[in-house]
Amino acid sequence: MTSVPDPGAVLEARDVHKSFRAHHVLRGADLRVAPGQLVGVVGENGSGKSTLLKTLAGTLPADRGEVRLSGSLGYCPQVPVLNHNLTVGQHLRYFAAAHRLPGLDRGRELIRRLGYEQYEEKPAGELSGGTLQKLNLTLALLHDPDVLLLDEPYQGFDWETYLHFWDLVEDLRERGRAVVIITHLVFEQDRFDRLEDLVGGRLEPRTVSGRDTHVNV
């Protein structure tokens, strides 16, 4: 394991190992993400995608290896982690307090762009699965982080929201934010700068992809 950080990377994982008892989920995963890059991590069910993302996010300690992050981080878990008694607006205020934000402008803009402003006063317990996922994503984006880790972020989105989601990601990329999306299905490979397949606990850059995928490894 080398400890010299890559100066161009905003997120870097080297030789990350993680086991759950005898089950070795990650066996030396490496990942490097530069500012403005959109990277897709693709793997089958049970391949360790969420374990990798939690390790990158720091919510799960790696057994071995190194994860380096420069700048702020936003993490959108696969299953929405929300408080069903609080309204959408109260979630915004709670997380604005967590991030010490000067206001709710960014949150309101995200709500508008994801098209659920009519639910701002509704408790999360009364929202549909798709709207919960929108709120889950909004909370991860609220502080406009340098690096975004998104675990299956468009699950439950209708087509229109799916397109809004990609508009948002494009906007983040243009502003130099690094985005890592973990998914078991890639519908449109050409949206990503790079795809990494999680196979056997390691990440392998996908070199052959459909259509006009551009690969910047």
Next chain:
Amino acid sequence: MSTSEPRHAGTAPAFGQFPTALRFSLRNQTRNRMAALLLLVFVPVWYLLMSAMAGDESLRFKLYSTGEMLVVDGGRLTLISAGLNAITMITGFAVFDAVRKTLAFDRRLVFAGYRQSVLVAAKTLSVGLVTTAVAGYAALVLLVFWRPDLAGWASVLAGFTVIALTYGALGLLLGVLVKNDLEGFFLIIMGGLMDTFLQNPIGNPLANKPVLQWFPSFGPMQFGVGGAFADTALWGHLALGLTWSAGFCAAGLLIFRLRTRNAAARA
């Protein structure tokens, strides 16, 4: 891991962490409809049933601080027991449910930059406020069935408040400790029933035995009964009850802190 905020540095935060956490913790703990229903309906019904069951036969109740054996009205004594018991269930259940359901959410808040100590303080204060309100309500409803003098009623209120804080703290501890709802509910209901009913001499061979001193409701029951029937304020016993409360609370908050802390430190 902390998600530092260089982009927002220098601008004043719009929402203070403590008032925001306190407000939303309170909201969260008062949204439990089942607990509200228990409070509004169960408390008076329980008083009614228990006092009807006990009748007005005289019972012998030992005050441990003085060694005195009081002869008291069984119905009234049972009202105190019933109030203590109802409070154990309602506060334990309400706090357990609220804490357990929001544990993952609290982790996310800490991950997003909430200071753990602020979250812990707000949660503790909110548990204290909600459980004290429950105790106040139970003591007010008691007046429908029995009018002790003011000092006596204040003693019962103090006993109720301490048991409410104790079982609120137990709810907090179980909320961060147990894996599923049923385990927690079972422990709260069985624990509360055993604890409070063993203190009452009605049909209970263990009553007035020294072993009862090791139960959480011992102090509040002694304080309430001492004040209501013997014009005595047993401060040491009230403090004993508060010690149970502080013990459960400290253990619960320690586990909460461990379970919401971030796994890795960042470079």
